[in-house]
Amino acid sequence: MLDKLLAGLTDAQKKAVLYTTGPLLVIAGPGSGKTRVITYRIAALIHSGVKPFNICAITFTNKAADEMRLRLLDMNTPAGAQVSTFHSFCVRILRRYANYATINPNFTIYDRADQVRCVKQALKNCETDSKNFPPSTMLEAVSALKNKLVNPDDYRDQADDFFAKVLEKIYRSYQKILTENNALDFDDLLMKTALLLQSSPLVRNELADRFKFLLIDEYQDTNHAQYSIAKAIASQHNNICATGDPDQSIYRWRGADIRNILDFEHDFPNATVIKLEKNFRSPPNILEAADSLIAANKNRKQKILIPTKPPCPQDVTIDCFEDETEETAAIAEKIEQLRSQNVSLRNIAVFYRVNAASRPLEEALIKSKIPYQIVRGVEFYSRKEIRDVLAYLKILVNHNDEFALRRAVNSPPRGIGKITLEKAAQYARKNNISVYEALRRADNIETLNTGAKKRIRPFIEMIENFKSNTAGHVAPLIEGIFEKSSLAAALKASKDGDDAVENVRELVNAAADYDRANDAPCLIDYLQQISLFSDTDSYDTSAERVALMTLHTAKGLEFDHVFITSIEEDILPHTKSSEDHNELEEERRLFFVGITRAKQTLSLTYARYRTIWGQLSRTIPSRFLYELGLDFQDIDGEKKEKNLDLKNLTTKLTGSIVEHSKFGTGRVKKFVNTGQNSTVTVKFKTGQTKTLMLKYANLTIL
């Protein structure tokens, strides 16, 4: 059986799969079968008698975990829930050992939007000006500290400058707010688990004893907290197997520490290192380009990529277009061509650096009637109506979640406003109870008038009613809440509520999927699972549609035909990353990841002009294009410049500075080109905005 399993693997792969005890690092380039090695290794371990229960496999996304589980099922070696992401793994540990970690197991997981709300609250509590300390900056700083396992007390000792002192205060306050709401953010999941493993010998020993084998994929993108968890889990049996590629490390900005993989041999003495150098994915030309590009990184270990696929002509192209409209139209046309050659749309993907780039692409694809899907999972759950429904669910399991409560109370509006809630919050603080509990005892709050009490009562009754029915399947529960909370009625009554209702229906369907997939569906678990949803998780690989996604999301995927757009300076590499040497190298790795997704053809495009923030601006081809070793020349030229047609005039006039004899100088906001009767809308320096007939306005372009 095992022999059959191993047939078709290379010697290096076999060695990695069969390697039994001690630390193992598999350094492997793109398309070399890293994930395959992990999967086979699990299968081999199980075949040799190891129980799935004793194996812990960590993948980068839930999608990857699902796929791995499916493969294992195919190999007749189900590993069940033992395959998961770091975050899901931590949720399970924190729930099981909640009392050791002194947390409530019904915790809510706060996403980015919730986090921002908390930081704003923290800024308010600390009476700090949010102008000098923008919430997003503070949040990132707090997140960075958590990833390094630095708690507020640790930080107090190293905070010496003014910013650091403020940060410490904000961090402390932010953490207090989370605790009060019985909520954990993404970073807490890792940090609390890591600290629990450090501080509780009992928990550490139990887990370290249980997990005889630990396997971690995409190790190059682990942060310090994850490293600490891994170290603790492997502390007893020392059977850690990590796979990764330093050249594909693209999450440094999120706290990922490339040193984890570079120092593996130091961290885990007696480690064996196996390199997989054969690439089974891309044709030689694409690999050469990728190799040539990544060679420009100074901070890297030399690595080789040996192609195993035969060469095919025309596999890499670089094309220049006038603007993003032409660029995306050309991509749509190429996709149309592929389709006419019977290429399935499933095998085509378009990557871009920034999410904003998806819009012109969508327009072009719609125009050409090419079905597509934007791979961006979390977005669905951040829609207003979805958040509203989820707010109800969250209070049911965690009545301390004040953000959820505030949201639910007034969606739909119930006449319970800021003042009423503030009074309830005051009462809650005084009596050391949750705001929800305070509302439940509204009759005892003297400051509230009878009207307010009368409005609160039915709301509480409704929630209590829901509460008594939370057991079992989630989908019917959501459906019931949607109707009984009058959210459904309110949405149906609003004029563009049809889409919203449709979205909730989709939420119910997704919940039904969850109910089916789990033996013991439960609301808490459901909520925690959807909070850990990632972008790739929404990717429907079976749909006959072109996939659109960012370069980050593309990690770990592969497609026959890959398009990468807007390869221009300030986009790839991004403006914010082109100054710092390390960040620039990370941008290069990001491009490297994108290129190496291609199984057959790779089409790279850029435009000479691009609209950014509504402003048309001249672009510069990305320096990376010159590094591909493809004798690429910037096909820029004066001749194109002179052929201005009307369409170009439209785009050029908008945004430019003009002078008017009477109103002075101003910026063109809008240009409606109707030939003779064309109008321009100009915002003048005097502050007034005027719409003028172009032929009479007598404007001078400055």
Added chain:
DNA sequence: GCGAGTTATGTTTTT
């Protein structure tokens, strides 16, 4: 408490 008007924020990338 609610709507209209104003202003922050984002266009890096995400579990």
Added chain:
DNA sequence: CATAACTCGC
């Protein structure tokens, strides 16, 4: 520039 979040007056 476009949207979301916030503020202020009714």
